[in-house]
Amino acid sequence: MSNSYEPSITEEKFYKIWEERGYFEIDSNKSIQENDKNFSIMMPPPNVTGRLHIGHALTFTLQDIITRYKRMDGYKTLWQPGTDHAGIATQNVVEKQLLAEGTTKEEIGREEFLKRAWAWKEESAGIMTSQLRKMGVSPAWKRERFTMDEGLQKSVKEAFVHLYNEGLIVRGNYMVNWCTHDGALSDIEVEHEDHEGKFYHIKYPFADGSGYVEVATTRPETYFGDTAVMVHPDDARYKDIIGKKIRLPLINREVSIIADEHVDMEFGTGVVKVTPAHDQNDYEVGKRHDLEFITVFDEKGILNEYAGEFQGLERLEARDVIVKKLQDEGFIVKIEEHKHQVGHCYRCKNIVEPYISKQWFVRKEVARKSIEKTNNGEAKFFPPHWINSYNSWMGDLRDWCISRQLWWGHQIPVFYCNKCNHEWASLKENEQECPKCKSSDIYQDLDVLDTWFSSALWPFSTLGWGHGDVSMDKLFKSEDLQNFYPNSLLITGFDILFFWVARMMMMGETFMGELPFKHIYLHALVRDEHGQKMSKSKGNVIDPLDMVEKYSADILRFTLAISAAQGRDIRMSQDKLEQNRNFTNKLYNAAKFLQMNADAFPDLKGFCIESSLGRYMLSRLNVATAEARACLDEYRFNDAATVIYRFIWNEFCDWGIELSKADKGSIIDLGAIFKESMKLLHPFMPFITEYLYHELSGTSLEESESIMVKKYPYKTKKRLKDEARFELIMDAIISIRRAKILVDLANQKIQKAYVKIDGLSDKEEEMMKPFISKLAKVEIVEFTQNKIQNSVSDISQKCETFIPTESIDLAPIITRLTKQDEKLQKEIDKLNNMLNNERFVANAPQDVLEKNREALADAINKQEKVIEQLNSLKN
Structure with a gap:
């Protein structure tokens, strides 16, 4: 062996050999496979736009550890790799590339844009998988999938068409979370952040000129869509005005004052504007009171004709302009600072709007059986407390908005007939005519599916489900599905429990009749050494590939693993x-x-x-x-x-x-x-x-079989007799070393030492002597049943040892220890005087008092040891 190990050279060479020999594939360990032992785990498919970050490194390290363990333990093992098309993220990247070239997706058209997106996918998908190889992970690369490859496109259509025909996917005008850049978002794609905003108190005059009510709002730009003003029916302040008309400031449109228990009488003025088309709560109020729904800006956030003179302004930019006009006209009572939560798009960070739009939804009933089976113990969470979070979210589940106003993704497989207005879902790539009226004047829905819809099928779509032109009642169950579904284990971050895990649970149960995982391990976050979340702005991001370069893949992997306690964030340093x-x-x-x-x-x-x-x-x-x-x-x-x-x-x-x-x-x-x-x-x-x-x-x-397909060690019997003997040997060595320290001979070889242990045979004593002699640096070791006079001794757990002192000059040692004792006594007296001084104790800061108490305890402990050593030498 050379003087040092070169990980960068070794890792690259070994990984290439492993992969070329097919060691990562399901039959690589055939010589040690045991019958009916199958193990499967799905790689959470990383985005094709991404770069390996420290969270990925943790996920894939833990997955690789368990996969290698199972492979070596004789399991037929599948670790299914792949990447995700990441609809919004990828489209944003390609759009930015086009803008840098001085053009837009609209200018080049959908077909050309999709070509550009596929080209980017080919370029960037390889980057992520090459980074994973640097980490030494061992998935079945020959089976790598992509969420928009041909087979998975068929799976997605199969799932959609089935749910559509069952009435579990529906389309309609709903209030959704709307990003003016990225379109519709599901509830969990909205990140709510605290925002330092303002509370605008606005006068809404009565139509009869008898005065006004004061309405407080954080969003004055939406008041053009007000179709009522609302008070609580039990609010004595406003009982007399219920049913009266008010005029909206500046535009003078009349609306009624209604009563609804939704109003919080204690908040603000107790008078609330009702904007059914631009607020989730108002949407429900509007339906209860049969109010008009007025949309005041378009899909890009541009105010329309309902905003009067402000038409054409962008909603957020219009706010200050509108407020200034209201002030000039005397409609602003006051403006207060107000901290409140505002929803942002999880991708582009744009402020999200509640917006009524025609979208596709998966009905929440799809999740019912998966919730029941999870709570019946058919899937087990690690750590177990995550089932509480799962149930909390699933208990408030709403219909899942699955349509996205993008070009990159799985285009919704629904067609429309312009002639007879017929609508149908189809498994075909291209429909030629309407099945109802035979007209060829048809078109496909332009929206695409939420990325998480295809990802929700990942545990079984990657195993061949839905790849053939088959109906649900003739489900083709491939050999892979028989062997590897349900998956044995899922490992992923807790932050996508609802994005991904819960949705795989509902889809797996719906289409396969079983939950997709037996075990679900959710790991925590990787933070910096101070417990702070990593971010570029803080400058504390740890790039795993940099750590591989600096240390090695092995060191990074082991550091992540040994730090990965269930349910606790990892502090990386x-x-x-x-x-x-x-x-x-x-x-x-x-x-x-x-x-x-x-x-x-x-x-x-x-x-x-x-x-x-x-x-x-x-x-x-x-x-x-x-x-x-x-x-x-x-x-x-x-x-x-x-x-x-x-x-x-x-x-x-x-x-x-x-x-x-x-x-x-x-x-x-x-x-x-x-x-x-x-x-x-x-x-x-x-x-x-x-x-x-x-x-x-x-x-x-190069010339022999890899360790990775050798049998993993298996426990055999513990050898109690050998254990006991060597525990005595090590105890005696430690004891003699301690005794040598007492006489300042710690690292020197001494002539003789005695060991007192009861119950040993002569043969056992002879076996033990060479080990004690060599490691304790003693020329002669003798066993005794008596205490040795004129010696220093040490008592340990299993024995007592003695070093004769006839040939050792103890005087300087005793002098040194005596001085240590005197010095420690002075320190103890000083600290005692301070802590017994009532004035000092009353005025000193608590942390100072605590440090002094700790120092006193430490000094007393040290003195006791010094005195013990002195007594040993004097005796």
Whole structure:
């Protein structure tokens, strides 16, 4: 082995070999596959516009760990990869490219725009998948899918047409969330943010000239669409004006004052404008009171003729102009600062408007059975508290708006006849005539489907569902569907529980009759080292590819995994990455030590471990294996990583390798055990484990089979006798080292030490002596049943040790300890005086008092240890 490990060279070379040999595909582990053990997991398809961020890195690291574990454990394993067309995001990118070229999508037309979008997809999709390869992930790349590939387009049509024919997809004029740039949005695509706005108090004069009512609003630009003014029926202040008419300021259109319990009497003036076409609550009020619905701006947010002289202004830009006019005409009573929440488009951050528009909706009834089955335990959440969030959202579920005013996406498969006004949904790519009147004067709906509609089918559309021209009552169940649906596990971020997870649940149950996942693991956010959310504006973004370049894929993966406690955000820092760089160095140095003592080492399977140290380390490996497996089976990735880390570093390296220096005959045994521990670690750190496994085997990956298709370690019996012996050995070594510190001989070799342990046979004592002698640096080790006079001693958990002091000059040691005792006593007296001073305690800040109390406790603890050492030396 060379003096250092070069991850950048090794990772690129190994990944290429893995992929070329087909190790990521479902039959790659055929030699170790066990009957009827199938495992499937779906990659949350990243957007083709995206770049790998730290959240992606966490998701795909955890997915890869569990996939590699299952593959090595004999499962027929499918990790289904793919990318998402990301309708709004991709269209925005291509539109910006066109603007930079001095043109627009409207100028080049739909067909040409779609060509540009497909070209961008081809360019950018490869970027994301190449970045994933840098992370060392192992999905079945030969089965990679795209949410708009030919097969998935058929699946989407199959799903849409079925739901349409069942009356579960409907079209109508509804109030929707409207982005003047991106069109209709579903409820969860709207991000609500606190906004420092204003509360405008406006006079609405009575039509009979007898006065006015004062109406407070945050959106004066919409008052042109008011079709009523509303008060609470129980509000004594306004009982007499219910039914009266008022005139809208500036435009003088008359509307009535109505009563409705929706009004909060305590908020504002208790008088509310009703704008049914531009407010979600007013929309419901308008339906209850049969009010007129007046839309005052168009799809781009431009005010129309209802706004009078303000026609042609953009809604937000018009606000100040309208308010100034109202002030000039004496209609403004006052303007107050007002903090309130405003909805923004999750993509372009534009302010979203409630807007009445003709859209397509999936009826909420589609979700009913999936909710029932989830709560019956047919899908299990990790951590379990996420089912509460799921139920909370599903309990308030509304119809899902699935139409988008875009060109890029799955065009809605509904056709219309201009001659007879017939409407129908079709699986055909192009309809030629109306099925009702046979007219050829037909056209397809221009809108596309919400991106999440196709993504909701991902767990089964990628497995062949709906790819043939088949009807729902003759569902083709492919071999893939039989083997891999329902998926074994879903791993994704909690932030898309409602965007994606809940919708896959409803669609999977609807079309397959079963929930799509048995287990759902939702991980938390990756934050910076201070717990802050990462953002470009804060300058605290950690680019995972930069970390791969600087440290290695293995180090980044292991850092993410060992930090991924269920339900807790991850704090990412350079310190953690450096700590795990040290771990890789430890692995490398351990392998180098082993290789210095032997050319090659056997695999553990079929090899007989003969040395006592080898049997002990094998027993510890078995304990670590059992614990790691239990953790992985419960998706406690951080605990599994910690178990393996502790075994390799604390037990194998710190003890096993050091103890082997007293027993050269154990080296071959330890090499076989270390190779097995590389299999245990492999899912977390695939590259360095592959490298070290082959180095210690005396082979190379180029000429032999990969560690990734070797059998994952399995727990065997714990060897209690060997465990007990080596616990005594290590306890004695630690005890002697502590005793040596008392007499300032910590790192020096001493002539003699005694060990007092009850119940050992002569054979056991002889077996233990070389290990204690070598690691405690003692020339002669003797076992005794008596206390040794004229010695310093140390009592540990399992033994007592003694170092004779006849040849040691104790005077300077006693002098040093005495001075330490006196110095500590002065410090204790000083702190006690301060803390017993009532005036000081009354006036000092709480944090100062707390620091002094901690300092006092620390000084007392140190003094007790010094006195204990002095007593030991004097006795």
